[in-house]
Amino acid sequence: MSPRQGGRVGAPTSPDGGSTSPARPTRRQFLKVSLSAGGGLVVVLHGPWANGNSAAAAAGVQTTSDDFRAGPFVTVHPDGSATIYAKNPEIGQGVKTSLPMIVAEELGVAWESVRVEQAPYDPDRFGPQYAGGSTGITTNWDRLRIAGAGARHLLVAAASNRWGVDPADCSAANGVVAHGTGAGRRELAYGELLTEAAGIQPPDPESLILKRPSEFTIVGTSRSDVDLKEIVTGRTRYGLDYRVDGMQFAVIARAPTFGGRVRSFDAKPALAIPGVRQVVEIEPLDNRAYMSGGVAVVADSTWAAIKGRGALVVDWEPGPHATESSETLRDQFSQLIEGKGEVVRHDGDVDEALSSAVTRLEAVYEVPFLYHATMEPMNCVADARGDQIEIWAPTQVPGLCVALASIVTGVPREAITVHMLRAGGGFGRRLMAEYAAEAAAVSKATGAPVQVSCTREDDMRHGYYRPAGMYRMSAGLDGDGTLIAWESNVSTTSRHAFRGDEDTAAETEVFPDALPGAAAPNFRVTYAPAETSVPTGALRGPGKNATTFVEQCFLDEIAHASGQDPVAIRRRVIGEPRELPYRDHGGPTFQTGRIRHVLDVAVEESGWNRSLAVSSDRSGARPTGRRGRGVAAHMMFGAYVAHVAEVTVANDGRVRVDRVVCALDCGIVVNPIGARAQVEGGILHGISAVLHGEITIADGGAVEGNFDDYPLLRLDEAPEIEIHFVESSEHPQGLGEMAFPGIMPAVCNAVFDATGVRVRRLPIDVAELRFG
Amino acid sequence: MATITLTVNGRLHTVDVEPDMPLLWVLRDILGLTGTKFGCGKALCGSCTVHRIRSGVATAVRSCALPIATLDGAEIVTIEGLSDDGSHAVQRAWIEEDVPQCGYCQPGQIMAAAALLAADPRPRDAEIDNAMRGVLCRCGTHARIRAAIHRAAAGGGDR
Structure with a gap:
């Protein structure tokens, strides 16, 4: 029994990188106000969402109209409390708290009186809803301020009408409108003004007076995650915790080779396992990137499903890439970086400049496939009985869940509801949505609600990995040590190519406007995608998490080869404060003054010029190995980030990162404690990748399966x-991805400082760092 | 099938399940206690950490690798039973230090920390590292976990 396959997946690109740019309300919007059934004041922001359609399309949503209704974000209740919807998926990045903080700030209520509710997926009401590209704060900042300020305007107008005074003489804070001072001071609580406020003509959003940053009382103050108590008491329901009446549990047997498919299977041994109810085949989508199919075992418990799958006998057609391995990929990369790629950018004459350079360097760098390793493996609950589908998903892209569920079942998108559940980590993995396609397909086939979940091995061996790649780097300096030529010849397993996207394969893999290369008058970037069946996707700081490692380490090599300090060469490359064109995500300009400033702060705070011998590790014990310090600085999706790392390399080669200093300029910080958490997370994620991260490929599949080998x-x-x-x-930027890429070169540069060994291939090979 | 009787969070339960079913799936899929999380299935990540109580002493155990057949008559405490209302010293410290990001691993972290403090009310960093290295966090809450354990220790780890 197989579910119907409704058609080919088009090319829903994910909002995870280069194509997504911050949206601001640039066209007319208007506010609409009404009373809810419970007597609450509902304020709705209507009007076009700038870039809304492109962002929504990027999330896999086809919008029917340019005229988004945005809201209702705010309901003010008669008791003066407010309910604010959190519009985007929460994956640990903190937007369920920080986005409503922006609304509450302008609304003028105490944060303690706000109740936050997770919005359902309804982009006609809420605008683009996804978690990708660190865009949540930066693209919603203006529109959420308008939503809050519009409600405040109406409440102030209602109070001033009642008092017969000029609203400009009134103030609003903590849910109270006030007028006058001393004995003449009058106050009205928001809850007393709702009926009158609902009768007032809503203001033109462009006429609203927003708070000055100096007036902020919520934005810029640390607020705990709104789910904090639920989390520490175990009451939060993640995807795996969701239960529906009559729900069954399923796991899927997937092909051991990427690109493989079911030839035939024998369900009888699986059905003999107590608790197993059904075995159904799930056909892959035409574009396998969106669902690769397999055989689902459906049971009364997760354990019975796992045991049933263990007993299942499947004959697999291995597919066209069954002999692929990490070695065959490296061979491909090695050939493809020899100048055979597409020229993505060429300024000046690189060949001439390199041949005339006084100092010339070449080096080849490599990065491995990386696994996202969300602590909650991929899973999804779907109820596809009848002609409607309901989906409960920990996802970054509810719109893509709808699109894929529609394709695999033939049920129209309008009849599909997605509930966004708090996700146990995302990191870009949940920008794909095969879990929703699988759950919808299995539920449709079995006629019962089902939870499809991955074991750790399923999740690790069937991921969408950070692309592997190889980078041939060349640089030339003149007699003054000035960088006059820079060339990157790059080959990776492009995720655009993997998905068959119309965007060029290079787009997510190289960033030709980024420093330091773009600072060289003679500059060339070439790119050639490798042929592979290994699935790839966006992982925290996609593309940048490879190029930043390569470029910031190679710049360090250039510094040492020309007798320059690693900080001094960076200041030289960055140059005077100015705006450079930057056409990727985070642009349209690259502000060199801001990168210089964060570099200076990190250098100063780290004590760059002090001897490392005075430092000690966390426990205060004297370091027993070789110590070193390294630096990196780059622009990441519009934020400017610098890292200094200090390491100790033991005589057996093991690397310990002792201390990291990170300076960031991300504009206004909405929730400092949440912002710090994102930076801490990015740094530790990067150290994990540098020390341990690698998925290896053998016989057409992923080797590593669990946390013992990954x-x-x-x-x-x-x-x-x-x-x-x-x-x-400055306008606030996101933070989820910003601190991840730069820590990797900072650590590797510190390892060089400690040992004289240059790490050009990740993860760090301890054997190369042994001493004596 | 095996009939197993065990105490979970002070309540006696009798379950009729396959004898090799790990405690984790009994808790989650049979008893509906979903606060204990699945992470690896091989006692490698600690997300499934619960307490087994013996002679009144709580030991942290990985429920994903503990066959139910070995637990007849056992006493288990999960995150739902650590306190009724989040008032355990470790939970309070987790709140004060704003430890969680995604939060998925935190029930396991909290149960491991509570067992550590029950055995050693004033652990040093090295002891914290040693006791807690078995519970993975991918979001990077490591520094806050250390701080929260010190805070709970200073406030007196009850239980």
Whole structure:
């Protein structure tokens, strides 16, 4: 029994990188106000969402109209409390708290009186809803302020009408409108003004007076995660915890080779396992990137499903890439970086400049496939009985869940509901949505609600990995040590190519406007995608998490080869404060003054010029190995980030990161404690990748299967972390991805400082660092 | 099938399940206690950590690798039973230090920390590292976990 396959998946690109740019309300919007059934004041922001359609399309949503209704974000209740919807998926990045903080700030209520509710997936009401590209804060900042300020405007107008005074003479804070001072002071609580406020003509959003940053009382203050108590008491329901009446549990047997498919299977041994109810085949989508199919075992419990799958006998057609391995891929990369790629950018004459350079360097760098390793494996609950589908998903892209569920079942998108559940980690993995396609397909086939879940081995061996790649780097300096030529010849397993997207394969893999290369007058970037069946996707700081490692380490090599300090060469490359064009995500400009400033802060706070001997590790014990310090600085999706890392390399080659200092300029910081958490997380994620992260390929499949052969950073490996945010009133940027890429080169540069051994291939090979 | 009787969070339960079913799946899929999380199935990540009580002493155990057949008559405490209302010293410290990001691993972290403090009310960093390195966190809450354990220790780890 197989579910119907409704058609080919088009090319829903994910909002995870280069194509997503911050949206601001640039066209007319208007506010609409009404009373809810419970007597609450509902304020709805209507009007076009700038870039809304492109962002929604990027999330896999086809919008029917340019005229989004945005809201209702705010309901003010008669008791003066407010309910604010959290519009985007929460995956641990903190937007369920920080986005409503923005609304509450302008609304003028005490944060303690706010109740936050997770919005359902309804982009016609809420605008684009996804978690990707670190865009949540930066693209919603203006529109959420308008939603809050519009409600405040109406409440102030209602009070001033009642008092017969000029609203400009009134103030609003903590849910109270006030007028006058001393004995003449009058106050009205928001809850007393709702009926009158609902009768007032809503203001033109462009006429609203938003607060000055100096007036903020919520934005810029630390607020705990709104789910904090639920989490520490175990009451939060993640995807795996969701239960529906009559729900069954399923796991899927997937082909051991990427690109493989079911030839035939024998369900009888599986059905003989107590608790197993059904065995159904799930056909792959035409574009396998979106669902690769397999055989689902459906049972009364997860354990019975796992045991049933163990007994299942499947004959697999291995597919066209069954002999692929990490070695065959490296051979491909090695050939493809020899100048055979597409020229993505060429300024000046690189060949001429390199041949005339006084100092010339070449080096080849490599990065492995990386696994996301969300602690909650992929899973989804779907109820596809009848002509409607209901989906409960920990996802970053509810829109893509709808699109894929519609394709695999033939049920129209309008009849599909997605509930966004708090996700046990995302990191870009949940920008794909095969779990929703699988759950919908299995539920449709069995006629019962089902939870499809992955074991750790399923999740690790059937991921969408950070692309592997190889980078041939060349640089030339003149007699003054000035960088006059830079060339990157790059080959990776492009995720655009994997998905068959129309965007060029290079787009997610190289960033030709980024420093340091773009600072060289003679500059060339070439790119050639490798042919592979290994699934790839976006992982935290996609593309950047490879190029930043390569470029910031190679710049360090250039510094040492030309007798320059690693900080001094960076200041030289960055140059005077100015705006450079930057056409990727985070642009349209690259502000060199901001990167220079965070570099200076990190250098100063780390004590760069002090001897490392005076430092000690966290426990105060004297370091017993070789110590070193390294630096990196780059722009990441519009934020400017610098890292200094200190390491100790033991005589047996093991690397311990002792201390990290990170300086960031991300504009206004909405929730400092949440912002720091994101930076801490990015740093530890990066250290984990540098020390341990690698998926290897053999016989057409992924070798590693669980945390014994794919280790993650453990508590005893975590360094001291110091974070410095630059005070700023610039438009806020996201933070989820910003601190991840730069820590990798900072650590590797520190390893070089300690040992004289240059790490050009990740993860770090301990054997190369042994001493004596 | 095996009939197993065990105490979970002070309540006696009798379950009729396959004898090799790990405690984790009994808790989650049979008893409906979903606060204990699945992470690896091989006692490698600690997300499934619960307490087994013997002679009144709580020991942290990985429920994903503990066949139910070995637990007849056992006493188990899960995150739902650590306190009624989040008032356990470790939970309070987790709140004060704003430890969680995604939060998925935190029930396992909290149960491991509570067992550590029950055995050693004033652990040093090295002892914390040693006791807690078995519970993975992917979001990077490591520093806050250390701080929260010190805070709970200073406030007196009850239980």
